[in-house]
Amino acid sequence: MHKVKFPFDEQDLPGIADAALASRGFEQWSEHADEEEDAGLAQYMRAISGDTRAARLLAAIFGNSPFLTRAAVREPAFLRRLLDDGADETFPALLAELAAEVAAETDMARLMRALRIAKRRVALLAALADIAGAWDLARVTAALSDFAEAATRHGVRFLLRREAAKGEFALPHPDDPERGSGLVVLGMGKFGAGELNYSSDIDLIVLYDHERLAYTGRRSLPECMISLTKDLVKILDERTADGYVFRTDLRLRPDPGATPVAVSLVAAEAYYEGYGQNWERAAMIKARQVAGDDEAGAAFLRFLRPFIWRKSLDFAAIQDIHSIKRQINAYRGGRTIAVAGHNIKLGRGGIREIEFFAQTQQLIWGGRDPAMRSPRTLDSLAALAASGRIDAAAAEQLTEAYLFLRRLEHRLQMIDDKQTQTLPDSPERLGELAVFMGFAGSDEFAAALTRRLQIVESHYGGLFEDAPALGVHGNLVFTGGENDPETMRTIGEMGFASAESICSTIRGWHHGRIRATRSTRARELLTELTPALLSAMAGTASPDDAFMRFDDFLSRLPAGVPLFSLFYSNPSLLDLVAEIMGNAPRLAEHLARHTSLLDNVLSPSFSEPPPPADELGVELDRALREAAGDFQEILDTSRRWANDRKFQVGVQVLRTMLAPDAAAAAYSAVADAVLARMVPRVEAEFARIHGRVPGGEWCILAMGKMGGREMTATSDLDLILIYDAPEGAEDSDGARPLATATWYARMTQRIVNALTAKTAEGTLYEVDMRLRPSGSSGPIATSFASFERYQRESAWTWEHMALTRARVVAGDPALSDRVEAVITETLTRPRDTERLVLDVAEMRERMAREHKTDSRWEVKHRRGGLVDIEFTAQWLQLRFGADHPAVLAHNTRDALAAAAAAGLISGGDLDALVAAWRLWSAVQLVLRQTIAGAFDEATAPRGLKDVLVRAAGLTDFKTMVDRMDDCARDALEVFERLVGEPGRQVRARLGPEG
DSSP: OOOOOOOOOGSSOOOOOHHHHHHHHHHHHHHHHHHHHHHHHHHHHHHHHHHHHHHHHHHHHHHTOHHHHOOOOOHHHHHHHHHHHOHHHHHHHHHHHHHHHHHOOOOOHHHHHHHHHHHHHHHHHHHHHHHSSSSSSHHHHHHHHHHHHHHHHHHHHHHHHHHHHHSOOOOOOOSSSTTTEEEEEEEHHHHOOOOOOOOOOEEEEEETTTTOOOOOOSSSSSHHHHHHHHHHHHHHOBTTTTOOOOOOOOOTTTSSSSOSSSSEEHHHHHHHHHHHHHHHHHHHHHEEEEEOHHHHHHHHHHHHHHHSSSSSHHHHHHHHHHHHHHHHHOOOSSOOOTTTTTTTSSSTOOOOHHHHHHHHHHHTTTOOOOOOOOSHHHHHHHHHTTTSSSOHHHHHHHHHHHHHHHHHHHHHHHHHHHOBBBBOOOOHHHHHHHHHHOOHHHHHHHHHHHHEEEEEEHHHHTTTTTTTTTTTSSSOOOOSOOHHHHHHHHHHHHTOOHHHHHHHHHHHHHTTTTTGGSHHHHHHHHHHHHHHHHHHHHHHHHHHHHHHHHHHHHHSSSOOHHHHHHHHHHHHHHHHHHHHHHHOHHHHHHHOTTTTHHHHHHGGGSSOOOOHHHHHHHHHHHHHHTTTTOOOHHHHHHHHHHHHHHHHHHHHHHHHHHHHHHHHHHHHHHHHHHHHHHHHHHHHHHHHOOOTTTTTTTEEEEHHHHEEEEEEEEEEEEEEEEEETTTTTTTSSSOOOBBHHHHHHHHHHHHHHHHHHBTBBBBBOOEOOOTTTTTTGOOSSEHHHHHHHHHIIIIIIHHHHHTTTTHHHHHHEHHHHHHHHHHHHHHTSOOOOOHHHHHHHHHHHHHHHTTTTOTOOTTSTTTTHHHHHHHHHHHHHHHHHOOOOOOOSSSHHHHHHHHHHSSSSSHHHHHHHHHHHHHHHHHHHHHHHOOOOOTTTTOOHHHHHHHHHHHHHOHHHHHHHHHHHHHHHHHHHHHHIIIIHHHHHHHHHHHHTT
């Protein structure tokens, strides 16, 4: 009977996790023996399964790993050789035979097949040596890494020979294509360190030296190298009928989101010299050349040495190195670790924490002590302990835990050849893994694993113990060439919808893709700020929008250090910026264009109530004097000043520092100041060419929200220009005279253009002139005589209602007084009270039909909303203006108060209407500067709801919703009792034709 020579102790073999699986494996083995054409091999296969000791070894494979079972059944001859000669002899022979087979290969398909067959045999060899205890962890990982290097080199040699044969370039040494080729392939991570796990991918960086590669092809050298790299990935990574060699990852190259898969050495050197980050320094500790031009590769690694190993580190650099660890949410024990579903690489107490423990210390101490520079994790722990940088007991415990976790990682991956580090969720599968690890059952395995995970997290959590945690909500890791899964989960749990995009953008910041983060100091500050930044944005009305706007804001900065330092020194400023980005897109747009505003925000005066209109005017006059008469500069200065002041009001609204009526008055005062100073300058600029109408006068009426001093952040200006000229004044007196009516019409258009034109400083206001007599069909400028006659003879009731809010805001004082007198005479005229109430009631019904809404948040048009309250105030003024002229007021609230003071409505009605008006004004002020569309309380972010609640002066959102319904009901009841129902009664009495 055949005796197996492969060295193993049966007691060290794992148990059989699944007896039925083992039985099927032996059946497949026997079936293959029956089908085997080599009689000697068939006899061997039958004999070995009858050997009790050998059968126990096979059972350890068949009963635990479907993947290894398939490999063994497909490779009986190789398995025989392995069992007869042992792993130590078989492995180097396998590499030598592979090298001989592919040395002169010219067909990619044959090369790929040879590599895949070799990989299957190496996988079987390494697994058997691991399971049987013939090799320790270091030997297993070294063998996997050695084969990965051999496979990569064979692929590179093949491709270099092929490209040279095609005439792309000439190889200095055709018999040794890698030598002097200028192509450098670096192995990174576990590949570079010689620590590949059983089913690991390989991390590569492909570089090329354009000076060594004399390109002679038809394309370009970069195109050729990119194509070659893609073919190298295909050779290694593509899954065929024979499997694959290694999953290949190129994302550790410099700035992978912005660079091609093959990078020139010059570009790589420039990147690491200018933008390299501390996490990349940590990654480069493990960098090793695995294929290509040894001379060029050695030169590049020498170039990297001062980048990786700094002789001295300033505080900021150490702080940033700390953050590599601190971005991981490490717990200091006291909590149970759930074994089922735990990720033994990325999870608490996992392999990555041991690696980071070693790497962060290496970066700090390795610049001055070369003994700290080993790429291998266990060697670095030993070196740190030997130098006294870490406690010897800690190094010993971390080493033992690392060996256990890597062994577990291998067992987990051997089952189905899956690149996984996540333990099974199901108790049955977890029990099978426990047996494969050599434990009697799940409980014993869980206890052993948990003890080690807790030891690791305790040591890891103690790193830089005094430094504040960065990962407040969980992992916030933005290092590496790919998005961290735990980080994306954390960002999702914080309330962001586009976690992957946010991760990628932040990693782009760290790669220096924007000017603000191209300095090392900026990136180090950014590392510290990012968690606080995300936390602040997560609390806004729209976290994803807030982040996108902040990215736009950051992209416009010429440098990041001043801003990041400002945030670092003033955390409340970061909260405010996040709130602006998430809750007020219009404010965010202005801030993005004018980052210097942040300095103003920090000044004490920024939080003070906006000054009155006359002080604002003086301030604007001062700014305009510096424009030195240049009209374009006047336009820009006016916009800059007005938008800065509106920004201040908007921020104070967001922060509930201004009551709604005070905010509306402040917005209106800004508009008043702009109009009063810009319009005369527009007229002067116009008169420079066309002169003026001799003896002519003009003024501007503000209507609507501006007239009532009830403006919001987005209010239009409702304006009417009225002029008067002496009889017989036909033309203006300029170099290019115009007829009187034409002069005022064109001047009016110039005013509109000056207010609405978009310049480098943005826009001022949209202008609406449809409230002028005859509306859009009439002339854009209205003569005083026409205005007076229209109000006396032709105006509709709704036009007189609009006139209640009209006030002169600019122009000649004498004409202004005459216009004001016409308005007062019109509003105090005795009226047919039945016709008035009928007109107002029917107009409201018509508006309700045209603007039908079921949303309580449509506060203007909902029943009991702003329109009902404004109509009530306007009806009161028209109804009682003749007998009680004191009720005339431009502002809705003032008009209601005056009506109550005159005894025209009760105190209860006043309270109901003003309470609703205040609430609707608060809601409208917030919504107009926070969202573009309709508000949906079912989907609205919590942050926006909080802003609304604060603006309304209430305690919670439910209370606010209830309060809105109550206010609407009460306001509607007043309107219906005073206007709606009386109007319907008049209509019923007069009939349809009345």
